[in-house]
Amino acid sequence: MITVVDYGMGNLRSVVKAFEHVGAEVEVVSTAKAVDKATALVVPGVGAFDDCMTTLGKANLDEAINRHIFHGKPYLGICLGHQILFEAHEESRKKIPGLGIFPGTVRRFPSDLKVPHMGWNQIKIYRKKCPLLRGVEDGEMFYFVHSYYTEPLDSRIVATRTDYGVNFTSMIWDGSLLYSVQFHPEKSQNAGLQILKNYTELYG
Amino acid sequence: MLAKRIIPCLDVNQGRVVKGVNFLNLVDAGDPVEAACRYDEMGADELVFLDITASAEKRDIIIDVVEKTAAKIFIPLTVGGGINKMEDIRNLLNAGADKVSINTAAVQNIDFVRKSAKKFGSQCIVVAIDVKLSGDHYEVFIHGGRTPTGIEAISWAKRVEKAGAGEILLTSMETDGTKNGYDIDITRQISESVNIPVIASGGAGELAHLYDALVDGKADAVLAASIFHYKELSIRQCKEYLLSKGVTIRL
Numbered sequence: 001m002i003t004v005v006d007y008g009m010g011n012l013r014s015v016v017k018a019f020e021h022v023g024a025e026v027e028v029v030s031t032a033k034a035v036d037k038a039t040a041l042v043v044p045g046v047g048a049f050d051d052c053m054t055t056l057g058k059a060n061l062d063e064a065i066n067r068h069i070f071h072g073k074p075y076l077g078i079c080l081g082h083q084i085l086f087e088a089h090e091e092s093r094k095k096i097p098g099l100g101i102f103p104g105t106v107r108r109f110p111s112d113l114k115v116p117h118m119g120w121n122q123i124k125i126y127r128k129k130c131p132l133l134r135g136v137e138d139g140e141m142f143y144f145v146h147s148y149y150t151e152p153l154d155s156r157i158v159a160t161r162t163d164y165g166v167n168f169t170s171m172i173w174d175g176s177l178l179y180s181v182q183f184h185p186e187k188s189q190n191a192g193l194q195i196l197k198n199y200t201e202l203y204g
Numbered sequence: 205m206l207a208k209r210i211i212p213c214l215d216v217n218q219g220r221v222v223k224g225v226n227f228l229n230l231v232d233a234g235d236p237v238e239a240a241c242r243y244d245e246m247g248a249d250e251l252v253f254l255d256i257t258a259s260a261e262k263r264d265i266i267i268d269v270v271e272k273t274a275a276k277i278f279i280p281l282t283v284g285g286g287i288n289k290m291e292d293i294r295n296l297l298n299a300g301a302d303k304v305s306i307n308t309a310a311v312q313n314i315d316f317v318r319k320s321a322k323k324f325g326s327q328c329i330v331v332a333i334d335v336k337l338s339g340d341h342y343e344v345f346i347h348g349g350r351t352p353t354g355i356e357a358i359s360w361a362k363r364v365e366k367a368g369a370g371e372i373l374l375t376s377m378e379t380d381g382t383k384n385g386y387d388i389d390i391t392r393q394i395s396e397s398v399n400i401p402v403i404a405s406g407g408a409g410e411l412a413h414l415y416d417a418l419v420d421g422k423a424d425a426v427l428a429a430s431i432f433h434y435k436e437l438s439i440r441q442c443k444e445y446l447l448s449k450g451v452t453i454r455l
Contacts, residue, residue: 013300017275047325111399116327116370118401119424120207120249120454141207141454143280145302145327145370164206187280187302189244 002204003038005065006030007055009045009080018186022197024204032064040074040203041065043081044186046145049089049106052080053096066099069178074203076132077180079146082172085180086150102172104152113165116147123160123170123183130159130173132198140191142170142183149182177203205452208418209249209425210439211403212432214239216285217256219265237272243432244277246439249454251277252305252373252427255285256348267299274300284332284373288312293320297328305373307332308346311353311360314367321368330403331369333361335390336377342390349377357390358397365398372398373427375405383409383431391421403427411437411445418451 002024006012012028019026019042029035043065045052056062065084069075077085086098089106098106109115120141125133142162149168152158162170162182170182179199185192215222220234240251253273255266263286270283283296284305293304310317310331321329334349335342335357342357361372374394376387386407395402404423408414408431417423431437443453 013298014274014278014302017300018278021275021278046327114399114401114424116400117206118327118371119209121205144206145280147326186278189279193278 001038002026002040002042002200003035004028004042004044005035005061005081007045007052007059007061009047009052009055012044014186015042015044015078018193018196019200022193022200024196024200030059030061032060035061035064035068038068038073040076040199041068042076042078042199043084044078045080045084047080049080049083049091049098049148050094050096052084053092053098056084062099066101069099069101072177074177074199075179076199078186079182079184082180082182083148083150085172086152089148091148101178102152102157103154104150106148106150108148110165116145117149117164118145119143120188121162121164121170121183123162125160127159127173130171130179131202132173132179132195133159133171134198135194136191142181142185142188142191144170144183146182206424207249207452207454208423208446209403210247210414210442210453211250211252211425211427212243212248212439213252213254213405213427213429215254215256215429216266216269218259218262219257219269222256236269237276240273240281241276243439244279247443247455248279248439249425250280250282252282252284254305255283257285267295270296270299270301282330284330288316290320290323293324293328297324301328303328303330303371305330305332307334310364310369311344311346311355314363317364317367317369321370326368326370329369330371330373331364332373332375333357333364333394334375334377335387337390342393345377358393361394361398365400369400371401371403373403373405374423376407379407380405381430382407385409385413386417386421386423386426388416388421391417391423395422395424401425411442414442415446415449415451418446419449
């Protein structure tokens with residue numbers, strides 16, 4: 001079972017449909033209690049960081065996600081679900097912290113670039129053993145839509161990087177069951193579906 | 205490097221593809237879902253549905269089309285045509301669209317762009333701008349190109365960017381349908397004036413036109429309808445051509 005967390009940020013339909021397409025059984029949950037029961041969690045999300053953290057906080061979902069990760073259960077973050085893992089986010093006017101799983105900051109792309117970084121871009125694989133990258137080639141293209149990128153202090157968790165003026169972290173793997181991606185696998189056609197399929201087959 | 209995008213556009217009227225898509229082996233040539241799947245297989249980077257349904261009560265049909273399409277293809281889907289309420293945007297996004305394209309409603313009320321970008325995020329708000337040369341400048345037209353607005357195109361592009369649009373879909377009315385090539389001039393001027401991606405539209409007839417719009421016109425993506433529908437050019441062919449000319453493309 002793949003458990004997709006719905007906290008009202010962006011639509012989950014494509015994530016759910018993409019998982020179903022690769023054969024997963026999917027449930028959509030929105031309570032901390034349901035997150036606690038999950039085995040393989042997926043946290044998607046698009047939109048503003050502050051809204052995201054505030055909404056998660058109101059439903060105590062932030063704590064539930066933290067517990068899930070703390071217990072070493074499978075986690076896949078997508079886009080905002082990737083960015084919330086860090087300590088600080090430049091977008092946050094109210095200085096709301098992220099979940100702080102990883103030391104590091106989330107920064108805005110420099111102003112001389114077109115922002116959002118929107119469209120298909122390549123990944124360069126740094127962790128070839130990353131189980132979610134099975135069947136995905138180095139240099140494969142994925143679909144991105146984002147204005148902020150993560151800057152982890154610990155380079156060992158960087159599974160892939162992508163170049164858009166800045167050579168930013170496009171995928172994270174902690175060496176265990178914690179994964180997160182800046183791109184949208186649910187919108188990246190076959191390459192993206194492969195990643196969701198890997199996650200489903202390993203943990204679903 | 206970020207790839208330039210090739211985006212086929214399907215005009216949909218009351219749930220049916222118009223301007224006849226001419227694919228071989230389609231069970232139902234008028235079915236937008238089938239056409240969308242075919243484009244996906246051919247390597248389209250994104251897909252646009254332009255809903256040209258005139259009657260208000262039949263406008264919900266597009267929701268059903270979007271739902272069915274989004275369950276089958278896993279590339280970004282933009283829907284445009286007659287969107288003028290927050291509710292329209294919400295319904296389309298919930299049905300599985302990734303972006304909506306706003307045209308007339310943006311000119312009539314720029315606050316609509318501002319509010320929808322704030323509510324749903326800039327990444328899903330595309331502002332479509334239809335332009336035509338008028339004396340020494342380009343003018344913005346609305347109502348499917350029927351109504352001149354007196355607004356100068358470049359300043360309008362900057363305003364919609366400031367209001368929170370995440371992307372601009374620029375159509376040159378003079379080149380649209382001619383197959384004589386995109387309007388490179390206005391495409392480049394707008395692309396250089398804003399810091400958000402610009403999709404060039406209107407006039408694609410041959411491979412070199414795509415290259416011109418992407419390289420000389422500095423567009424981030426090219427949209428085309430009829431050249432793909434009538435199989436004059438396959439998406440693959442376009443991509444291989446652009447790649448051979450040194451353009452970054454997803455194959």
